[in-house]
Amino acid sequence: MLPATTDVLIVGAGPVGLATxxxxxxxxxxxxxxxxxxxxxxxxxxxxxHARTLEVLDRIGAAAPLVDAGIPAPRFTIRDRDRVLVPVTFDTLPTPYxxxxxxPQSTTEAVLGDRLTAAGGTVLRGYEATGLDGRTVTFATGERVTARYVVAADGMHSTLRHLAGIGFGTSGAGGSATTGGESFTLADVQVHGGPPRDEVVLYFSRAGLLVxxxxxxxxxxxxAAVGDAPEQPGAAYIQFLLDGRGPVRERARVDDVVWGSRFRVHHRVADTFRAGPVLLAGDAGHVHSPAGGQGMNLGLRDALALAGALTETLGSGSETPLDRYAAERRPAAREVVRFASRLTRLATVPAPLRPLRNGALSALSLLPAFRESLAFRLSSLERPAHR
Structure with missing residues (x-):
């Protein structure tokens, strides 16, 4: 049963809603x-x-259990088949992580759910938001909750964003608000061979990118970005993608698909992250290509920033922190969307331009400053002022 009133109502219990x-x-x-x-x-x-996200999650005690549950990958490479174009290492970054x-995101959600429970909170499931009247949200059950502030953490197709009248247009980074977006296939596979298991690889190929x-x-x-992803990709399909885009000398051989799916993404940023009492966080405010693995990370940093702003506002009565949140997080989202869009475009340059792209990236990768800059960018850490 839903309460009639609350200080903050969060719609959406993914990682962003749980962290907030x-x-x-x-x-x-x-x-x-x-x-x-x-x-x-x-x-x-x-x-x-990524590192900066772990630093932020440490504030709520979520970083340590996540580290215990995951595996560290100190190396990220961009490759064209067997050729390493850009090697990036994280092990010299000024961070505890x-x-x-x-x-997996499911593990991240489980850890955050445990932290919420420890703090005395809970998730009320099976409640679909269907209406919004100022500070009051109506649910499909007919119940209504009036909150001082409402957080839309309900994803790319956010009902609350729509009900609040917030536009969700193109990012200015090459996405389209009117097309069907980029199509991706996703699969967790049992595989032998291929790159080392402590390394994340972004493959550039004529056919498209593959992570x-x-x-x-x-x-x-x-x-992998594909033109028309199957609803449930099988082992043969993933093998086809790896054979066409992945390593050649150390061929990765797929034994089984544990789980697979498909999804589409646009490159979009909400027109504003605040409309009166309604505030956006995570995919409700920004979506983009998975290149670089920035989406959930950006959303989790939204979450902690928004929670801090709400706590300050509720304690002081001033809404300046909420205005500051909206003013700061939207440019941060636009920058991440531009970065992901650039990686996607680099991955899919026309065949005649691939040698030029590969040569340019290989030359740049010889510069320590370039590799370091990319490491900071991927990890979302701020570079020291003296650099």
């Missing part, structure tokens, strides 16, 4: 979390948590 709720509950804010799904998800798209942590990301259970997450 946990930080608020730990600060003593009365928070209500709803989700339309009857149970927690056991499959997921995101598979990496000098790596990309490979961990190789090792997971803690021994499987490998494969994500």
């Amino acid at each position: 709720a946990t930080a608020l509950a730990q600060a003593g804010v009365a928070v209500t979390v709803t989700d339309r799904a009857p149970g927690a998800a056991h499959t997921s798209r995101a598979a990496v948590v 000098p790596y990309a942590l490979m961990v 190789w990301a090792p997971l803690p259970d021994g499987t490998v997450r494969i994500v």
Whole structure:
């Protein structure tokens, strides 16, 4: 049963909603979390948590259990088949987490759910938001909740964003608001051969990009941009993608597909992250290509920033922190979307331009400053001022 009133109502119990709720509950804010799904998800798209995100999650006690559950990947490479174009290492970064942590989104959600429970919070599941009147949200059950503030953490197809009248146009980074978006296939596979299991690889190829990301259970997450992704990719299909885009000398041989799916993404950023009492976080505010593994990470940083702003506003009565949140997070989203879009365009340059692209990237990769800059960019850390 839903409460009639609450300080903060969060719609959406994915990682962004859970992280926001946990930080608020730990600060003593009365928070209500709803989700339309009857149970927690056991499959997921995101598979990496970067250094800056771990630093932020440490504030709510979520970093240590995530590190325990994941595997560190201290190396990221961009390749054209067997040729390494850009090698990036994280192990010299000024952070307690000098790596990309490979961990399924379902595990991230489980850890955040445990932290929320420890803070005295819970998720009310099976409640679909259908209406919005100012500060009052109506659910499909007919119940209504009036909150001082409402957080839309309900994903790319956010109902609350739509009800609040917030536009979700193109990012200016090459995406389209009117097309069907980029199509991707995703699969967790049992595979032998291929790149080392402590390395994330972004393959550039004539056919499109392919991401190789090792997971803690021994499987490998494969994500590939394809024209028309099958609803449930099989082993033969993933093998076809790896043979056409992945390594040649160390051929990766697929034994089984544990789980697979498809999805489409646009490159979009919401017109604003705040409309009165409604605030956006995560995919409700920004979506883009999975190249670089930035999506969930950006959303989790939204979550902690928003929780801090809400806590400050509720304590002081001033809404300046919420305005600051909206003003700061939208440019951050636009920058990440541009970065992901550039990686996607680089991956899919026309065949005649591939030698030029490869030569340019290989030359740049000889520069320590270029490799370091990319490491900071991927991990979302700020470079020291003296550099």
